[in-house]
Amino acid sequence: MNAQRPRASADAATTAETTGRKLYDRVAQETASIVIRRYSTSFGLAARLLGAPVRQDVENVYALVRVADEVVDGVAADAGLAEAEVLHTLDELERETERAMASGYSSNLVVHAFAISARSAGIDVDLTRPFFASMRADLTQTEHTPESFREYVYGSAEVVGLMCLRIFLRGHVFSPQQHEAFIAGARSLGSAFQKVNFLRDLSADHDLLGRSYFPGVSVDDLTDAQKDELLDDIDEDLARSAAVLRLLPTSSRRAVALAQGLFTELAARVRATPASALVHTRVRVPDPVKLRIAAGVVAGRLPHTRPHQEDAT
Structure with a gap:
């Protein structure tokens, strides 16, 4: 009879893995991975x-971000929801996210996956509320002032970088000075991502979504000087984020370096595109170039950026 006990125990363990909470967690996270x-x-x-x-935790974060993005970028409207209903849907998604972060459960698989990572990494409403506020702004605001633009970029992109940073640094110990440098780097990289996407999607955002993000910049009369000024700001963000790459834990360094490299390349291609052409062409990094950048990162080469203005003096 004693010989039967280990097998019964193993059977129980197998059952636990394929039913109940563990199975639900796994399916939720697999769903998040598919989404992204x-x-x-x-x-x-x-x-x-x-x-x-x-x-997996980073994929869980980005899946929630993607779902919220789809609510405000037209999928809900395409399904026939009126503007007020789209806003209500976004509000409900935020409330469900906060409930899941508090309880550890949601019937929405993507929200449930996010809650797993949020509870593990210490992601709280101090980051999710600015994010949803920026998503809400996409439904209520078509143009930005310098102040509202900074708030929008912080909520829509910088806080996502800070969520990922909490995941990257979980279980690691760094000095307060290093931690502050990480925060500045994460915010700068998120800001650069968002701004370069705004610039290359200038026409689509205006024509399809009715939005103009850059204060004082019109899609109809964008000049090369304006474009280069915006890219100078993006390059400074990229330089600040590049400065902390080597300090990141090995579990995240190469992935962040690749993201940095891809957006540095995208910014360079946007700079090489005349302002008049940006309204007709969506600049992208070709797949062979993406693979070349990835191969360099795997080989240990970190991306180069233009020097930050303060460092160039």
């Missing part, structure tokens, strides 16, 4: 370079 890989080839490529302890 279907929506972003660049992110999918970078995510492969994340270490196992952090990869």
Whole structure:
């Protein structure tokens, strides 16, 4: 009879893995992974370079971000929801996210996956509320002042970098000075991502979504001087984020370096495109170039950026 006990115990363990909470958690996280890989080839490529302890958590974060983005960027409207209903849907998504962060459960699989990572990494409403505020602004605000633009970029992109940073640094000990440098780097990289996407999507955002993000910049009369000024600001963000790459834990360094490299390349291609052409062409990084940048990162080469203005003096 004693010989039967280990097998019974093993059977119980197998049952626990294929039913109940563990199964639900696993299915939720697999759902999050599918969402992000279907929506972003660049992110999918970078995510492969994340270490196992952090990869799933980062995918969980980005899946929620993607779902919220789809609510405000037209999928809900395409389904026939009126503007007020779209706003209500976004509000409900935020409330469900906060409930899941508090309880550890949601019937929404993507929200449930996010809650797993948020509770593990210490992601709280101090980051999710600014994010949802920026998503809400996309439904209520078509133009920005310098102040509202800074708030929007912080909530829509910088806080996502800070969420990922909490995942990257979980279980590691750094000095207060290093931690502050990480925060500045994460915010700068998120800001650069958002701004370069705004610039290359200037026409689509205006024509299809009715939005103009850059204060004082019109899609109809964008000049090369304006474009280069915006790119100078983006390059400074990229330089600040590049400065902390080597300090990141090995589990996240290569993936962040690849993301940095891809957006540095994208910014360079936007700079090489005349302002008049940006309204007709969506600049992208070709797949062979993405793979070349990825191969360099895997080989240990970190991306180069133009020097930050303060460092060039």
